[in-house]
Amino acid sequence: MNVTDLSVMALGGATVLYAIAMFAYAIRLARVADEKVAAKAARVVDRDAVAVGAGAPVAAPAAPLAAEVTVASSTPKRSAKAAGIARSTTLMGALLHGVGLLARGIDAGHVPWSNMYEYTISGSFFAVVAFLVIQRRKDIAFLGAGVTGMATIALGLALTVLYKDVDTLPPALQSYWLLIHVSIATIVTGILTVSFIATVLQLMRDSRARGTRWTGDRARFLEAVPTAAKLEALSFRMNAVGFVLWTFTVMAGAIWAEHAWGRYWGWDPKEVWSFVIWVLYAAYLHARTTQGWAGRRSAWLAIAGYVALIMNFTVVNLFFQGLHTYAGS
Amino acid sequence: MARMKLDNYVVPAAPRLGFRGWLRWIWRQVTSMRVALILLLLLALASIPGSVLPQWPQNAANTREFMSRHEFWGPLLDRLGFLDVFGSAWFTAIYVLLFASLVGCIAPRAVHHWRELRRPVAATPRSLKRYDGAGPEATDVPVDDAVEAARTALRPRAGILGAITGYRVRVDRRDDGSVALAAETGHVRELGNLVFHASLVLLLLAVAYGTLFTYRGQAIVVEGRSFTNAVLAYDTYSSGKLFNPANLDPFTLRLDSLDAEFSDTGRPLHFQANVTFTDPGAEPVQTDISVNHPLDADGANVYLQGNGYAPVITVKDAAGEVAFSGPVVFLAKDAVYTSTGVIKVPDVSTGEQMGFKATLYPSFAEGPFAVGSVSPNPDNPVIEMLAYTGDLGLDAGVPQNVYTLDETHLSPVQDADGQPVTLRLALGEAVELPDGLGSVSFDALPRYGAFDLRSDPSLPWLLTAAILTLAGLATSLFASRRKVWIVARAEGGTTVVTGAAHAPAHDAGVGGVLERAMAAAVGRDVVEDAGEREEE
Ligand code: HEM
Numbered sequence: 001m002n003v004t005d006l007s008v009m010a011l012g013g014a015t016v017l018y019a020i021a022m023f024a025y026a027i028r029l030a031r032v033a034d035e036k037v038a039a040k041a042a043r044v045v046d047r048d049a050v051a052v053g054a055g056a057p058v059a060a061p062a063a064p065l066a067a068e069v070t071v072a073s074s075t076p077k078r079s080a081k082a083a084g085i086a087r088s089t090t091l092m093g094a095l096l097h098g099v100g101l102l103a104r105g106i107d108a109g110h111v112p113w114s115n116m117y118e119y120t121i122s123g124s125f126f127a128v129v130a131f132l133v134i135q136r137r138k139d140i141a142f143l144g145a146g147v148t149g150m151a152t153i154a155l156g157l158a159l160t161v162l163y164k165d166v167d168t169l170p171p172a173l174q175s176y177w178l179l180i181h182v183s184i185a186t187i188v189t190g191i192l193t194v195s196f197i198a199t200v201l202q203l204m205r206d207s208r209a210r211g212t213r214w215t216g217d218r219a220r221f222l223e224a225v226p227t228a229a230k231l232e233a234l235s236f237r238m239n240a241v242g243f244v245l246w247t248f249t250v251m252a253g254a255i256w257a258e259h260a261w262g263r264y265w266g267w268d269p270k271e272v273w274s275f276v277i278w279v280l281y282a283a284y285l286h287a288r289t290t291q292g293w294a295g296r297r298s299a300w301l302a303i304a305g306y307v308a309l310i311m312n313f314t315v316v317n318l319f320f321q322g323l324h325t326y327a328g329s
Numbered sequence: 330m331a332r333m334k335l336d337n338y339v340v341p342a343a344p345r346l347g348f349r350g351w352l353r354w355i356w357r358q359v360t361s362m363r364v365a366l367i368l369l370l371l372l373a374l375a376s377i378p379g380s381v382l383p384q385w386p387q388n389a390a391n392t393r394e395f396m397s398r399h400e401f402w403g404p405l406l407d408r409l410g411f412l413d414v415f416g417s418a419w420f421t422a423i424y425v426l427l428f429a430s431l432v433g434c435i436a437p438r439a440v441h442h443w444r445e446l447r448r449p450v451a452a453t454p455r456s457l458k459r460y461d462g463a464g465p466e467a468t469d470v471p472v473d474d475a476v477e478a479a480r481t482a483l484r485p486r487a488g489i490l491g492a493i494t495g496y497r498v499r500v501d502r503r504d505d506g507s508v509a510l511a512a513e514t515g516h517v518r519e520l521g522n523l524v525f526h527a528s529l530v531l532l533l534l535a536v537a538y539g540t541l542f543t544y545r546g547q548a549i550v551v552e553g554r555s556f557t558n559a560v561l562a563y564d565t566y567s568s569g570k571l572f573n574p575a576n577l578d579p580f581t582l583r584l585d586s587l588d589a590e591f592s593d594t595g596r597p598l599h600f601q602a603n604v605t606f607t608d609p610g611a612e613p614v615q616t617d618i619s620v621n622h623p624l625d626a627d628g629a630n631v632y633l634q635g636n637g638y639a640p641v642i643t644v645k646d647a648a649g650e651v652a653f654s655g656p657v658v659f660l661a662k663d664a665v666y667t668s669t670g671v672i673k674v675p676d677v678s679t680g681e682q683m684g685f686k687a688t689l690y691p692s693f694a695e696g697p698f699a700v701g702s703v704s705p706n707p708d709n710p711v712i713e714m715l716a717y718t719g720d721l722g723l724d725a726g727v728p729q730n731v732y733t734l735d736e737t738h739l740s741p742v743q744d745a746d747g748q749p750v751t752l753r754l755a756l757g758e759a760v761e762l763p764d765g766l767g768s769v770s771f772d773a774l775p776r777y778g779a780f781d782l783r784s785d786p787s788l789p790w791l792l793t794a795a796i797l798t799l800a801g802l803a804t805s806l807f808a809s810r811r812k813v814w815i816v817a818r819a820e821g822g823t824t825v826v827t828g829a830a831h832a833p834a835h836d837a838g839v840g841g842v843l844e845r846a847m848a849a850a851v852g853r854d855v856v857e858d859a860g861e862r863e864e865e
Contacts, residue, residue, distance in 0.1 A: 171598070229834060234835070259622075262783045267415050279370075283369040
């Protein structure tokens with residue numbers, strides 16, 4: 001087995017593991033939702049029981065606490081098992097993913113982010129890593145299904161549609177700026193992907209809470225997801241990090257363009273879209289603090305920013321002519 | 330409300346704004362957050378056509394073709410500015426308004442922030458019930474010591490630095506005997522925000538300054554030849570409105586050799602121009618220029634933007650006199666450097682003027698159906714050309730493109746059957762033209778480098794503005810805006826301490842700060858994770 005095969009096989013393995021993790025996370029969500037609904041029901045039943053038994057509603061306030069304690073300490077939750085499987089498969093997937101990336105880098109003799117295949121495998125890696133890093137600090141397992149799902153799709157597409165054999169770097173890319181500029185851009189993509197999932201959940205959860213959409217039983221998993229306000233706070237923090245890093249990416253790109261092409265900004269399609277992304281996220285940040293725009297509307301702006309980000313390295317690479325065209329090759 | 334008399338009735342004055350009132354109203358609108366938001370959205374939207382439609386400044390050739398292909402839409406879009414979006418009136422209007430709004434927004438906020446900074450911290454609220462709380466905890470630390478300990482924990486450093494980085498604090502002895510500490514931070518965040526927005530203005534000013542004082546020019550230099558930095562020496566030259574061409578530094582640049590390396594599959598690996606740079610009155614310096622490594626030439630940068638072959642061709646006329654001899658710049662058409670060029674021979678001693686349309690194959694190979702180059706390397710260079718005689722049209726005084734032949738008054742040289750003759754020459758060969766018209770030889774195959782010279786005095790300013798922008802942004806997004814209160818009160822023999830904190834919803838760290846302050850006040854160890862805000 002040579003390095004090329006090792007890379008492809010490791011990435012293939014990661015894809016499968018992510019797919020399994022996605023199902024496990026989805027099952028976990030469904031079970032947590034069930035448990036929450038059951039706990040709520042138990043609380044109501046308990047309260048009724050107390051009311052009937054003691055004949056005095058005064059005792060009622062104490063009841064919910066007791067009910068929650070019983071649920072929490074009862075036999076190991078069914079959701080915990082799914083969560084365990086999900087976490088370990090994600091971790092192993094990320095490990096294989098990392099091996100695949102490393103092997104690709106060694107095989108190519110340069111950092112593995114110089115064409116679309118490589119962006120996709122490294123961007124999805126950073127998304128999973130961002131998820132795992134945040135997961136260490138706080139419980140965001142509810143994002144797991146989305147993150148591993150998107151990683152599965154990205155890796156699957158990369159290996160089947162976008163795959164390119166390794167090649168040497170064209171002179172324009174032979175620069176340490178490739179390491180700085182493109183790696184940060186790819187990391188941003190990873191972070192904003194996780195944030196995007198949180199934002200989508202925020203909108204769905206908000207709709208469910210208002211009773212406008214996603215109210216049915218099939219969207220019951222939303223019961224296992226934090227409130228819209230908490231999701232907003234979570235995605236804001238990721239967006240803030242992403243936005244600062246994106247600002248850096250654009251600036252580093254301008255410095256590199258000055259070195260390579262003799263102009264720091266030329267409104268080449270890639271530059272236009274980087275600018276659009278930046279402005280959309282800036283608009284999102286303003287919207288958060290503008291009356292009538294905070295909440296749903298600003299969330300939609302964050303989604304627009306993310307869509308532009310994805311456009312920038314799919315549609316723009318493939319269909320628009322510009323100095324950055326080597327990216328598609 | 331002011332009242333005015335109308336006949337004998339007293340009626341409320343209509344809210345007449347008057348001219349100044351209107352101006353003030355407009356200004357308030359322009360500087361409102363909502364308008365800023367809408368302008369930002371418009372800016373994003375307005376940029377998109379600039380990536381979808383061909384643009385004059387970016388790609389004139391494509392744009393011209395687009396114009397000719399779309400007879401109706403082309404000129405219409407052009408008139409409306411869609412083919413030069415970033416120079417169009419409407420795009421300019423959007424960003425000028427946005428920056429007007431920005432200035433109108435940050436100037437008053439800077440004043441406000443300055444006043445805020447000097448205003449004392451607000452006293453601790455009477456009731457802390459509305460906030461995330463901690464305690465009550467009992468301790469035997471005396472009341473004043475407890476508050477002092479919490480104060481030091483929240484503001485470890487004294488002096489100016491402490492004021493900038495730490496909490497601003499205030500301690501009140503209240504009538505009920507308790508001592509209350511109020512601490513707040515957020516001024517750094519606000520400062521960062523102001524720096525960020527102000528740096529954006531600086532960035533725009535730097536860009537404008539650069540646009541006025543920049544110059545750039547392109548020149549093609551063949552191996553062994555030199556170039557002097559003067560307007561006339563450039564193939565194309567442009568400069569900002571306020572740049573004086575007399576300020577061009579008259580240095581010379583000689584291209585000693587150009588290295589071009591390709592992989593076995595023909596992918597470019599490395600291009601490097603080895604040059605001798607001579608400043609007037611100074612010793613010549615040998616150096617090199619490659620992609621990503623421009624040469625700093627007295628404040629201007631010299632970039633290697635392209636390369637190709639410039640075959641040396643000699644044309645003799647019917648009298649056997651040399652009518653043309655020298656390198657001719659050919660433009661590469663594909664990855665294997667199949668290149669085309671035009672040779673114009675106006676100065677013949679006898680007969681008509683001659684012209685040639687030529688194609689160079691650096692590694693010529695002939696297959697059953699086609700000819701072509703198999704590699705960009707000059708392994709077997711062959712030139713194929715069509716010869717023309719007649720009038721080149723050079724005397725009309727209209728500047729001509731050196732890469733195209735105006736065929737209106739030229740006729741192809743034909744063989745006995747009346748077919749145009751294709752001449753084929755390998756390197757070092759010479760061929761006779763039919764009918765004793767003369768001969769052509771392919772003598773050598775030097776390369777050329779296409780250089781781009783640019784000077785932009787705004788670059789240091791841009792970099793400064795960019796760094797400030799980034800620093801301001803990071804501060805404004807990551808610095809926290811928190812309020813922490815600690816109240817200590819003597820009760821019986823012990824001190825009872827309660828605390829509370831307030832911060833935006835996304836701030837997960839505030840609980841930890843409150844916990845540290847509480848621990849310091851009551852003299853115990855910090856409980857890790859005690860202050861983590863729960864996600865659900
Ligand atoms: C070129 C146009 C502008 C850009 C690119 C821009 C960008 C940004 C960014 C990225 C932030 C986030 C930083 C933070 O939240 O602290 C921000 C915040 C802010 N901007 Fe702007 N801005 C622009 C114009 C304006 C204008 C015209 C106003 C006034 C109407 C304004 C008022 C604010 C305010 C008040 C905040 C702080 C929001 C908060 O407290 O979180 N900005 N701006």
